[in-house]
Each structure stands twice: as structure tokens, then as C-alpha cells.
Amino acid sequence: MLGQRIVHISEGRRAVDAGPWRERFSTLVDLSRDAFVEIDGRGIVTEWNRQAEILFGWWRDEVMGRPVGAFLVPERFVVALAGELGDALSTTGVERTAPRQLRLLHRDGHELRVASTAYRVGSGTDLRIGGFLQEMGEDDSAEEALAHAYLHDSLTGLPNRTLFTYRLSYALAARRAEPGSVAVLVLDLDRFKAVNDALGHEVGDELLVAVAGRLVAAGETGLDGCPPGVVARLGGDEFLVLFEGEDAEKQAMGFSERVAEALSSPTILAGSEIFVAASMGIASTASTAAGITEPTTLISNADAAMYQAKRRGGTQVEVFGEALRVHVLDRMHTEHALHRALDRGELVLAYQPVVSLADGTVASSEVLLRWDHPDQGVVGPDRFVSVAEESGLIIPIGSWVLDEACSQVRRWASQGWTGPGASVEVNLSARQIDHPEIVDMVERVLRRTAISPERLVLEITESALMDDARWALRVLRSLKDLGVTLAIDDFGTGYSSLGYLQRFPLDVLKIDKSFVSGLGTGPGGSEIVGAVVGLAHALGLEVVAEGVETEGQLAELHRLGCDFAQGYLFSRPVRADE
Ligand code: C2E
Numbered sequence: 371m372l373g374q375r376i377v378h379i380s381e382g383r384r385a386v387d388a389g390p391w392r393e394r395f396s397t398l399v400d401l402s403r404d405a406f407v408e409i410d411g412r413g414i415v416t417e418w419n420r421q422a423e424i425l426f427g428w429w430r431d432e433v434m435g436r437p438v439g440a441f442l443v444p445e446r447f448v449v450a451l452a453g454e455l456g457d458a459l460s461t462t463g464v465e466r467t468a469p470r471q472l473r474l475l476h477r478d479g480h481e482l483r484v485a486s487t488a489y490r491v492g493s494g495t496d497l498r499i500g501g502f503l504q505e506m507g508e509d510d511s512a513e514e515a516l517a518h519a520y521l522h523d524s525l526t527g528l529p530n531r532t533l534f535t536y537r538l539s540y541a542l543a544a545r546r547a548e549p550g551s552v553a554v555l556v557l558d559l560d561r562f563k564a565v566n567d568a569l570g571h572e573v574g575d576e577l578l579v580a581v582a583g584r585l586v587a588a589g590e591t592g593l594d595g596c597p598p599g600v601v602a603r604l605g606g607d608e609f610l611v612l613f614e615g616e617d618a619e620k621q622a623m624g625f626s627e628r629v630a631e632a633l634s635s636p637t638i639l640a641g642s643e644i645f646v647a648a649s650m651g652i653a654s655t656a657s658t659a660a661g662i663t664e665p666t667t668l669i670s671n672a673d674a675a676m677y678q679a680k681r682r683g684g685t686q687v688e689v690f691g692e693a694l695r696v697h698v699l700d701r702m703h704t705e706h707a708l709h710r711a712l713d714r715g716e717l718v719l720a721y722q723p724v725v726s727l728a729d730g731t732v733a734s735s736e737v738l739l740r741w742d743h744p745d746q747g748v749v750g751p752d753r754f755v756s757v758a759e760e761s762g763l764i765i766p767i768g769s770w771v772l773d774e775a776c777s778q779v780r781r782w783a784s785q786g787w788t789g790p791g792a793s794v795e796v797n798l799s800a801r802q803i804d805h806p807e808i809v810d811m812v813e814r815v816l817r818r819t820a821i822s823p824e825r826l827v828l829e830i831t832e833s834a835l836m837d838d839a840r841w842a843l844r845v846l847r848s849l850k851d852l853g854v855t856l857a858i859d860d861f862g863t864g865y866s867s868l869g870y871l872q873r874f875p876l877d878v879l880k881i882d883k884s885f886v887s888g889l890g891t892g893p894g895g896s897e898i899v900g901a902v903v904g905l906a907h908a909l910g911l912e913v914v915a916e917g918v919e920t921e922g923q924l925a926e927l928h929r930l931g932c933d934f935a936q937g938y939l940f941s942r943p944v945r946a947d948e
Pocket residue numbers: 722737738739750751752755764768771797798799859860883916917918919936937938939943
């Protein structure tokens with residue numbers, strides 16, 4: 371319905387009435403102390419007085435001859451004024467309506483409650499609908515509250531996705547008649563869940579309100595002569611900002627710099643200083659092929675850019691451009707192919723031994739996923755695991771990996787190999803930990819393959835635990851109750867929070883290969899690894915060093931008291947029969 375309306379009222383700029391009586395009329399309405407807005411039958415603005423400029427923040431020159439929906443919320447103005455007159459459109463003469471209340475938007479996105487007295491004059495192409503508008507104070511009638519709730523986020527009071535999409539639709543429609551561009555910026559706070567978890571949801575909410583305030587402030591001080599950005603909250607810790615005009619992308623870039631600056635000073639909440647950072651993605655009609663008219667396309671492009679910023683480590687701005695478009699297409703392609711890969715048996719597992727430093731025996735094997743691609747040969751997980759995670763495919767794939775790995779333990783057992791070395795270490799990604807049925811899934815596989823749970827180690831990264839620590843703690847405890855061993859993977863690359871090590875029921879700590887490669891190459895390398903080993907032992911954890919490639923590193927790990935090692939020095943990941 372909205373789409374139809376856009377097409378209807380945005381066919382382009384219409385000649386604005388001229389003539390001496392028009393001029394007198396304009397002068398007259400300018401003297402009015404009320405805002406005055408007049409549109410024709412298609413919703414094109416034909417009058418906009420000085421008070422309307424003040425009330426709505428749009429200059430007369432900017433709005434004359436353009437669809438009113440680009441400035442004021444369409445369903446509140448076009449429908450209220452034109453719609454209520456219904457099919458009386460063909461009758462002639464002046465008709466007044468009783469004063470009524472409307473909720474309209476200021477240029478900066480905040481909502482105005484106005485009373486309007488509307489009239490209609492003329493018919494057909496001469497039809498004009500005009501209204502005198504007065505701003506009103508706050509009102510708490512249930513109907514108004516409901517209307518407000520429909521278009522706004524209850525926590526921050528900012529426009530919500532619905533309202534934002536309306537504004538964006540009209541901004542895009544207006545661009546067909548006017549030069550300039552439209553840009554959308556998506557902002558997502560980094561590690562917001564961790565704050566929420568550490569300080570509680572109430573503090574988390576307060577933080578979101580504080581951030582919203584900073585975003586609105588950053589949106590107001592834009593480039594000279596440009597309208598403020600419209601800031602909306604999508605829900606959670608995601609915000610959307612709309613820019614339009616001369617160089618919308620540049621405005622969005624400027625905004626992102628001001629936001630980064632504003633967030634660099636802490637917010638004081640519940641007596642603590644809280645630092646937040648954000649990842650931002652920008653998409654504009656200027657940099658991505660003209661012809662973008664769908665609000666959802668622009669939003670999803672900005673979203674893709676934001677995710678790219680996250681992948682690059684967060685606290686960054688990314689602009690959606692050709693490279694990212696290709697990247698998105700490539701990922702889509704990979705996703706489709708990956709869908710079929712599981713059914714066609716193209717996914718295979720490689721095993722890499724973990725060696726005990728005490729006696730040099732194999733203590734277990736890490737299970738590593740490979741894609742035996744029909745065209746590209748064997749593809750490593752770095753090229754497809756993130757796609758599987760983002761698309762949710764990691765759920766079926768991950769459960770296949772676990773099932774296959776445990777079945778391998780079963781086969782080893784039937785070949786008479788039942789010692790501790792016949793254990794497997796399986797990687798679980800954050801998405802799997804978040805899944806409501808993760809514990810059931812592991813339990814099912816253990817039951818089906820009938821292996822001893824001691825033969826299974828589950829590896830989880832720090833960030834997977836940080837995302838929603840409360841939930842992760844419950845999951846880990848339940849997994850622990852199944853009798854499996856739990857390892858923290860890639861230790862040192864994330865938060866390396868000691869509190870987390872203590873809080874979660876972990877058994878093994880895997881030091882990331884970046885620390886191992888630093889051994890013996892300069893000052894400090896050994897001290898860090900030594901400190902981690904000492905800490906892990908103090909907490910009752912065994913330590914595995916990852917990515918051991920040289921004898922020198924191995925000797926150093928021995929000296930530092932590390933328990934196990936894994937790396938090319940011993941073996942590359944190989945097929946189970948090797
Ligand atoms: P990871 O868990 O840190 O796995 C260790 C990675 O280090 C493996 O890469 C392994 O081949 C590599 N590696 C082992 N020894 C050495 C060495 O001496 N030097 C160097 N430079 N690298 C070494 P791979 O197989 O490419 O796996 C990459 C990542 O993909 C894994 O990192 C893991 O996060 C993910 N992954 C692999 N299989 C699965 C899976 O089944 N499920 C999930 N969720 N993730 C998986």
C-alpha cells in the first residue's frame with residue numbers, strides 16, 4: 371500500500387501555481403501565526419508559509435513542488451487531510467473540517483503534536499487541500515499514546531524501524547524528482563551484551579538511552595546547510611540514521627566521526643565509567659548503482675557494511691561499495707553451494723594430533739572441517755565457516771561434525787583403540803552455543819554413538835562465552851554434566867578475562883598460535899606464555915599450545931611447563947585413516 375502511494379505522489383515536480391492572486395494569498399498566509407501547508411490532490415506541496423518553516427524545520431524552497439510525504443509522515447498527513455475528504459474529491463467549493471489532532475514529524479525526526487483545521491477547495495487538477503497547523507502541548511490520551519508507540523521505540527523515544535522506513539521511502543522517492551543522494555548508516559554497539567551481562571539489563575537500558583542522546587546530538591551538527599540526520603533505533607543495540615541532500619554519504623561519514631569522538635568519553639552509569647564503541651556501515655544511493663528505490667536494499671547494504679566493519683575487529687566504519695557488493699554476492703553463492711555440500715557428502719573432517727609434552731604421546735585429535743569442493747578442490751574452514759555461521763547453516767553442519775567425529779571414536783574403539791589418545795576435540799561456534807537445543811544435540815550424539823563422554827572435548831572461544839555469559843554458563847554447566855571435557859579456544863585473542871576463566875566450568879586452555887609464534891623471537895614472548903601457563907595451572911586448567919612449528923618453540927614450551935602441544939611440527943591435519 372505504501373509503495374503504491376509513493377508512485378502516486380512522486381511522479382515529479384509539478385508546476386506551482388502562479389499569478390497575482392496566488393502571490394496575495396502567499397503573503398496573507400505568511401502573516402498567519404499558524405503554520406500553513408497546502409497540497410494538491412496528489413500530495414504535492416503548493417503552499418508552505420514561514421511558520422511552517424519554523425514548525426517543521428523545512429525551508430519553503432525545499433518543499434514546494436515536492437511530495438508532502440517526503441517531509442511529514444505520509445499516513446498522518448496525506449491520509450488525514452486528503453483521505454478524510456474521501457470521494458468528495460469531485461465536488462466543488464470550499465469545505466472545512468473540524469479541528470483535529472495530528473502527529474507530524476519535525477525535520478530532525480522528533481514528533482510534533484499539532485492541531486489542524488483543514489479545508490478543501492477545487493476539484494481534479496485544481497484540487498487543493500490546505501491546513502492551518504498549531505503545535506500543541508503533550509497529551510496522554512490512550513489513542514495518542516498508541517499512535518506514538520506504533521512509530522517509536524519505547525526505551526529511547528526515537529523513531530522505530532517502521533517510521534524510519536517511511537521516512538526513507540519518501541526520501542528515496544523525492545530523489546527521483548530532485549538531485550542529491552540518500553545515505554543510510556547502521557550502527558551496532560560492540561560487545562553490548564557483555565555490558566548488559568556484567569552490569570545488568572537496567573544499566574544496559576540506561577546506556578542505550580545515553581548512546582541514543584549522543585547519536586541525536588551528533589546528527590544535529592551536520593554539514594552546513596544540510597538537514598540533521600534522522601536517528602532511529604532498530605531494537606537491541608542497533609541504530610539507523612538517515613541522511614539526504616547534497617552529499618549524503620559525506621554527511622554520514624562526518625556523522626560517524628562525531629559519533630566515534632562522542633563515544634570515546636565514558637558514560638557514567640551506576641557509579642561506573644562505561645566505555646562503548648560502535649561499528650558502523652554506510653550505504654548511499656550515490657555509491658551503489660543508481661536505481662536503488664527500495665528502502666530495504668539500502669538498509670541491508672548498510673547492514674552488510676556494518677558486518678564487514680565488525681569482521682575487521684569493530685570500532686570502524688565501512689562504506690558499502692563495489693568490493694563489498696561482490697563480497698556479498700560471493701557469500702550468497704557460497705551459502706547456496708554450502709547448502710548442498712552437506713547433502714552431497716562434500717564436507718569431510720581432518721584430524722590433527724595434540725601431543726602430550728610429558729611423554730610425547732598423542733593425547734587427542736582436533737577435528738577440523740574441510741570442504742571437498744567439486745571445482746575448487748579442498749577448501750579450508752576460513753573460507754566458509756563464517757558464511758555457515760551467519761546463515762545459520764552451522765547448526766546442521768556442526769551437528770554433522772560432532773556426529774561424524776564421535777562415530778570416528780566409535781570406529782577406533784571397534785579397531786581396539788580405546789585409550790585417552792582416541793579422543794576428539796570438536797569446535798563449537800558461538801552460534802551453536804546460543805542455540806536452544808545445543809545440549810540436547812550433544813546428548814543425542816553421545817547416546818547414538820555410545821562413546822564414553824571422556825573421549826569428547828568441546829572447544830569454545832572466549833567471544834562465544836562473552837556474547838551472553840549467563841546463557842553460556844548454563845549451557846556449559848549442562849554440557850559438563852554430560853561428562854564431556856570443555857576447552858577454551860584461541861585464548862589471548864579476545865578479552866582474556868580472568869573472571870571468565872574462573873566462572874566457567876573449563877578444563878583446558880588452548881593458547882592461541884599467535885603467542886606461540888612469538889616465542890623466542892623477542893623480549894616478552896616467553897613471559898606472556900609463561901604467565902598464561904601459570905595462571906591456567908593456578909585455576910586447575912591444563913594447557914595446550916597451538917600452532918607449534920619449530921623445535922625451538924617446543925623446547926621453550928617444555929621449559930614454561932606447558933602440558934600439551936599441537937602444530938605442524940608434529941603433524942598437519944590429516945584424514946582419520948592416516
Ligand atoms: P582453530 O580452532 O584455532 O584451529 C586450529 C587451526 O590452526 C587449524 O586451521 C589448523 O590447521 C591450524 N594449525 C594447526 N597447526 C598449525 C601450525 O603449526 N601453524 C599454523 N600456522 N596453523 C596451524 P583450520 O583447519 O584452517 O581451521 C581454522 C578455524 O576454523 C579453526 O581454528 C576453527 O575456528 C574453525 N573450524 C574448523 N573446523 C570447525 C568446525 O568443525 N566447526 C567450527 N565451528 N569451526 C571450525
